[in-house]
Amino acid sequence: MAVPAHAHRKFRRDPLMIAVLLGYDAINWVDGRISLPAPGAVRETNESIDVVVTDRIAATDDESVTAVTFAATDGAPLPAWSAGAHVDVTLPSGRVRQYSLCGDPADLSCYRIAVRLIPDGRGGSAEVHNDLVVGAEFSVGRPRNAFPLAVGGHNQTTSAVRLIAGGIGVTPVLAMLDILDRTSTQWSMIYCGRTRDSLAFLDELGRFGDRVTIREDGPHRPAGAEELLGDLACDSAVYACGPPAMIDALRGALVDRSDVEFHYERFSAAPVVDGRPFDLRFASSGEVLRVAADQTALSAILGVRADATYSCQQGFCRSCAVRVLDGVPDHRSTALSRDEVDAGYFLPCVSRAEGCLTIDL
Ligand code: FES
Numbered sequence: 001m002a003v004p005a006h007a008h009r010k011f012r013r014d015p016l017m018i019a020v021l022l023g024y025d026a027i028n029w030v031d032g033r034i035s036l037p038a039p040g041a042v043r044e045t046n047e048s049i050d051v052v053v054t055d056r057i058a059a060t061d062d063e064s065v066t067a068v069t070f071a072a073t074d075g076a077p078l079p080a081w082s083a084g085a086h087v088d089v090t091l092p093s094g095r096v097r098q099y100s101l102c103g104d105p106a107d108l109s110c111y112r113i114a115v116r117l118i119p120d121g122r123g124g125s126a127e128v129h130n131d132l133v134v135g136a137e138f139s140v141g142r143p144r145n146a147f148p149l150a151v152g153g154h155n156q157t158t159s160a161v162r163l164i165a166g167g168i169g170v171t172p173v174l175a176m177l178d179i180l181d182r183t184s185t186q187w188s189m190i191y192c193g194r195t196r197d198s199l200a201f202l203d204e205l206g207r208f209g210d211r212v213t214i215r216e217d218g219p220h221r222p223a224g225a226e227e228l229l230g231d232l233a234c235d236s237a238v239y240a241c242g243p244p245a246m247i248d249a250l251r252g253a254l255v256d257r258s259d260v261e262f263h264y265e266r267f268s269a270a271p272v273v274d275g276r277p278f279d280l281r282f283a284s285s286g287e288v289l290r291v292a293a294d295q296t297a298l299s300a301i302l303g304v305r306a307d308a309t310y311s312c313q314q315g316f317c318r319s320c321a322v323r324v325l326d327g328v329p330d331h332r333s334t335a336l337s338r339d340e341v342d343a344g345y346f347l348p349c350v351s352r353a354e355g356c357l358t359i360d361l
Helices: 015-035 124-131 167-182 202-211 225-229 244-254 297-304 338-342
Strands: 049-058 065-072 086-090 096-100 111-116 137-140 160-166 186-193 212-216 236-242 261-266 278-282 288-291 322-326 356-359
Touching: 065 124, 086 111, 096 111, 096 167, 111 124, 111 167, 160 167, 160 225, 160 244, 167 186, 167 202, 167 236, 186 202, 186 225, 202 212, 225 244, 236 244, 244 261, 278 297, 288 297
Parallel strands: 160 186, 160 236, 186 212, 236 261, 278 356
Antiparallel strands: 049 065, 049 137, 065 111, 086 096, 086 137, 278 288, 322 356
């Protein structure tokens, strides 16, 4: 069975770090069993944390990114998180979105997220910009981390870390900087975007001096992989978050560098890999849709059911899950539990099939 591209991150580290991360994953797995929303459902209030906005600022000069800080409404400390983590945010309208945490992991009195306004988006970013004013209440799930920073462990051989952020991809990277700064690890960062005005948190990055390179695309082409990677020493680790084209270029450039760890997070759907056409049949109407080889089942569903629920489009939030009533799915995500898979759930944003699937829609 094929797995999604994000499952191919390279991890090569010492046994202690592996044990620590396995323990962390086990805790998250147990936590997930308790707190993850049911597939396709918005998280119930009693499974999430009610929060209130305590501060918001424009994080870019052009005000296209808003940073929102919030605390639990009951004043209790929020759950611990680690650099690279994200939370499911249930907005006042009921929309669910995933945003990286970009505050200080040591400060559990509040969380911070930063959201770029997408004028022609699906409404989540506009709601954050318009409605998450100081005093507004909403809810969040417990932090989950699909992009952990793993350096500095016992016998860790990573000699240098290269951080690469494209646009709003700076958010998960931001919390990594303080951690790296406190270790003896050599690190550098390149942060790219259309214009300097559109780059968030430049003031916070200023304190790291010339270890952070700001790169405006301006009228030029976006930076290529060579420029983004710089001079990579042996045993380096690269952490990148940005648009799919940037991540794909980096993956291509590093494919022959077995001495370099590559960890990445994209903020939109990856292209379909090894896709074959198949059919989806709606049980309620009998309507049959053809899913093209380079198309996701979710995009085919959205073509006729614009109100279908989804969010990450990368197979980890589970909000798009539908039940399969007939046919054999090709599951390309590990976000569903064995019980959920056995119950027939399927994530159409990444998973596929051979032949025809009848779905409970
Ligand atoms: S949209 Fe997030 S898992 Fe499908």
